[in-house]
Amino acid sequence: MVVGNWNMHKTPTETRKFLAGIRDGLPKSRRCDVVFCVPPVCIPAAVKAVRESRVAIGGEHCSPHPSGPWPGEVSAPMLADAGCRYVLVGHVARRAMGETDAEANAMLRAILDAGMSPILCCGETPAQREQGVTEASVTVQLCAALQGVPSDALRRIVVAYAPLWTAENESAAAPAQAQEGCAAARAVLRRLYGARLARSVVVLCGGMDEHNARQLLEQPDIDGGLIESASLEAERFLQIVEAANQSQ
Numbered sequence: 001m002v003v004g005n006w007n008m009h010k011t012p013t014e015t016r017k018f019l020a021g022i023r024d025g026l027p028k029s030r031r032c033d034v035v036f037c038v039p040p041v042c043i044p045a046a047v048k049a050v051r052e053s054r055v056a057i058g059g060e061h062c063s064p065h066p067s068g069p070w071p072g073e074v075s076a077p078m079l080a081d082a083g084c085r086y087v088l089v090g091h092v093a094r095r096a097m098g099e100t101d102a103e104a105n106a107m108l109r110a111i112l113d114a115g116m117s118p119i120l121c122c123g124e125t126p127a128q129r130e131q132g133v134t135e136a137s138v139t140v141q142l143c144a145a146l147q148g149v150p151s152d153a154l155r156r157i158v159v160a161y162a163p164l165w166t167a168e169n170e171s172a173a174a175p176a177q178a179q180e181g182c183a184a185a186r187a188v189l190r191r192l193y194g195a196r197l198a199r200s201v202v203v204l205c206g207g208m209d210e211h212n213a214r215q216l217l218e219q220p221d222i223d224g225g226l227i228e229s230a231s232l233e234a235e236r237f238l239q240i241v242e243a244a245n246q247s248q
Contacts, residue, residue, distance in 0.1 A: 001035065001202050001224035005088065006060070007039075009232055012041060022055065032241060044083075047083035064103060076113065077114050089107050090107075104145040120142070122138045122161055143188060179219040205226070218247065
């Protein structure tokens with residue numbers, strides 16, 4: 001799975017043009033899943049642009065509330081009705097803005113209730129990596145976000161190890177570092193749900209670009225990438241998709 005996360009980039013007009021190019025540039029024999037998580041204002045244009053293709057559209061965030069007096073917020077039912085199939089949860093940049101583990105859990109449940117698939121993010125800060133607490137950070141975040149989530153819902157959840165040191169600085173991840181984080185995430189799933197279900201979950205890594213994609217995808221616990229800046233340029237993104245196809 002290759003997931004592009006645009007953050008606060010591209011207008012609806014730019015979205016239509018960009019995704020039309022992506023749709024036409026994807027190889028006909030594509031085997032990996034392709035998702036773009038886009039700003040709320042771009043969702044209708046994105047859904048229309050990828051219609052009748054295998055590209056899926058997702059939201060970057062949602063409210064845990066189904067409706068109510070929450071100005072500026074977008075609910076999970078709204079995203080589902082607009083055509084989203086995925087929603088990011090617990091992105092490290094939003095955690096840095098104050099989003100809590102409890103809020104991530106509430107959002108994840110709301111996304112599942114709306115019939116979509118959460119892309120549950122986890123990862124440490126640069127300071128935590130220097131302290132050697134990557135595994136502990138990932139464990140705390142995933143255990144909190146998955147609290148009360150039944151095993152039959154796990155197959156609908158994608159996990160992304162995307163630490164702040166890759167997202168904040170757009171740093172490329174070294175294979176050993178990325179594998180360490182993704183293995184830690186898989187280990188949490190194994191403890192919570194058992195080995196069989198843990199193996200069935202798609203685990204993505206952040207810090208993937210067109211230069212390191214093949215090396216990262218060779219790692220045993222990496223099933224794809226959560227792509228930030230490289231997802232804004234069609235040629236770069238399509239190279240990552242090609243690498244994912246060749247890795248299978």
